[in-house]
Amino acid sequence: MTQLKGWRDIPIGGVILEGGNAVEYRTGGWRAFRPVFGQAPCIHCFQCWLFCPDSSILVDAENEKMAGFDLDHCKGCGICASVCPVNAKVIRQAGEKLNRDDPRLCIRMVEEGKME
Amino acid sequence: MxxxxxxxxxxxxxxxxxxxxxxxxxxxxxxxxxxxxxxxxxxxxxxxxxxxxxxxxxxxxxxxxxxxxxxxxxxxxxxxxxxxxxxxxxxxxxxxxxxxxxxxxxxxxxxxxxxxxxxxxxxxxxxxxxxxxxxxxxxxxxxxxxxxxxxxxxxxxxxxxxxxxxxxxxxxxxxxxxxxxxxxxxxxxxxxxxxxxxxxxxxxxxxxxxxxxxxxxxxxxxxxxxxxxxxxxxxxxxxxxxxxxxFNRHYGLFEAYRLDDADVAIVVANSTAGTTKVVVDSLRAQGLKVGLLKPRVFRPFPAKELANALCHLKAVGVMDRSIAFGSMNNAGPLFLELTAALAIHGVHIPIADYIFGLGGRDIKPGEIESVYRDLLRIAETGKVERLVTYLSVRE
The missing domain is CATH 3.40.50.970 (Thiamin diphosphate (ThDP)-binding fold, Pyr/PP domains)
Known part of the structure; x- marks a missing residue:
């Protein structure tokens, strides 16, 4: 945790004197549901990466793989799970409504703090 | 040129x-x-x-x-x-x-x-x-x-x-x-x-x-x-x-019009200050020591300067062209702020508020004169009988 500055020492107008600093603001603590991988294997289609509003899908660019979730910044909105085509397929094949933390899914949304 | x-x-x-x-x-x-x-x-x-x-x-x-x-x-x-x-x-x-x-x-x-x-x-x-x-x-x-x-x-x-x-x-x-x-x-x-x-x-x-x-x-x-x-x-x-x-002008935080030797004064902003100057001149011609303070800079509020400019008066009338609903006596914002400024700076003179001109209601010299007459009475008795007056509203 950096030392918080006094009002005399911050730039006027709420300006931050550099760009690209959102990464320093850890919004992961806002999360109520955590994205985790389930049993259905990821097909690395990057739909989750495309739709994630917080740039929190980690990507292995060299091997063109979806590599996981940046839990320091993911707010747990669940858009990744909603747009995941593998999830859609699992739900269709199950022929029933699945809970969002169903182990059969590809991206599951598990309640934070809930023991697995 | x-x-x-x-x-x-x-x-x-x-x-x-x-x-x-x-x-x-x-x-x-x-x-x-x-x-x-x-x-x-x-x-x-x-x-x-x-x-x-x-x-x-x-x-x-x-x-x-x-x-x-x-x-x-x-x-x-x-x-x-x-x-x-x-x-x-x-x-x-x-x-x-x-x-x-x-x-x-x-x-x-x-x-x-x-x-x-x-x-x-x-x-x-x-x-x-x-x-x-x-x-x-x-x-x-x-x-x-x-x-x-x-x-x-x-x-x-x-x-x-x-x-x-x-x-x-x-x-x-x-x-x-x-x-x-x-x-x-x-x-x-x-x-x-x-x-x-x-x-x-x-x-x-x-x-x-x-x-x-x-x-x-x-x-x-x-x-x-x-x-x-x-x-x-x-x-x-x-x-x-x-x-x-x-540009050869004389602006300041406010304009004091025939205020220095006045007994009573009106504080009013914008165009009504112009009408008030006419009334001041006409009452001065009758020997009445009346003056005007016209605020120019309202924010930041020049509290100390206003208190200094008004401290010699025997009565002050604020003319407010809006109502601060639910405030003390439903007074106007200028009155509320000026009253606080005078109190904080140790100026204790009778002060009254006159709401006027809402929604474009005309304000005429006669009504401004009535405010001065009211203030002269207050100066004489030292008593403010009505804190807030609604000028020219139909009863």
Missing amino acids: SKYEALTGDQAVATAMRQINPDVVAAYPITPQTETVEFFAEYVANGEVTTEFICVESEHSAMSACVGASLAGARVMTATSSQGLALMWEIVYIAASYRCPIVMSLVNRALSGPINIHCDHSDVMGMRDSGWIILFSENCQEAYDNIIQAVRIAEHPDVLLPVVVCQDGFITSHAMERVEVYDDAEVQAFVGTYRPKWSILDVDNPKTYGALHFYDYYYESKRQQAEAMAHAQRPILEVTNEFNRQ
Whole structure:
């Protein structure tokens, strides 16, 4: 945790004197549901990466793989799970409504703090 | 060389804007400010200014565009009235907190409802705590002069706050008066070039604007804003004095009219101060020692200076052109603030409030005279029988 500055020492107008600093603001603590991988294997289609509003899908660019979730910044909105085509397929094949933390899914949304 | 022209208040503001030639104007026409936008649009179409004129679909967008342009480092102006200002509301506060030196011409008009298009001060009084510097203008000349000064005040490195210049709707905005218009080059030289502290377009030095401030930094940001307002008076006077020297004017924080040896005085802003001067002269001719104090800088509120200017009086009457509903005795905002200023600075003189002119109701010399007669009675007895009087309302 950096030392918080006094009002005399911050730039006027709420300006931050550099760009690209959102990464320093850890919004992961806002999360109520955590994205985790389930049993259905990821097909690395990057739909989750495309739709994630917080740039929190980690990507292995060299091997063109979806590599996981940046839990320091993911707010747990669940858009990744909603747009995941593998999830859609699992739900269709199950022929029933699945809970969002169903182990059969590809991206599951598990309640934070809930023991697995 | 300056020249005299017959201009309405709206046209006087548009003329000042033409001479200032701001980088960006984003405005939406609304009665009674409409003429300003119409005239200025004509200057843009004729190529008399190089301003980027943004025709927006609402005042909310107008103020939003102003903030964006200002953060880009542009000199920015806008104009509105009443409901237009009300629609700008959330961005009005943001403009001040982002320290955008935007200049707004506000042609004072009553806020709805009931719907009304005529003058009172409910619009500007609603923005009094928004963080804008507020200047009042008695007539077309003052509106013109204040707009020119407002640019320099707003952009002063020790201020960097938005400034709103008020004039009375229709009474000033649509009344044609003799206005001394200065030479374009002189005005240009006075306002100079705006050198923004930062610009969002400076891609080589990227910065973050409008970042979220939580419980960790919001408070510090606001404390800083209070500091800017607390120290704005000196730069305001610096700019005012420079303007006075250059254009032979006599502006200050307020105007004291036959106040020095007065027993009683009225405090009233904008056009009614002009009518009051006529009444002062006529009562003085009868040997009555009456005076006037006309506020010019309302934000930051010059509490100490006002207390000093009024402390010798035996009675003070404040004339408020709006009501602060639910406040002490439903008084007007000017009264409430002045009363607090006098009390804090140890000035204990009888003071009464006179609400007038709501929704454009005429205020005539006879009514102002009745206020002076009332004040002279109060001065004699030392007693304020009615704290708030509603002038010329039908019972």
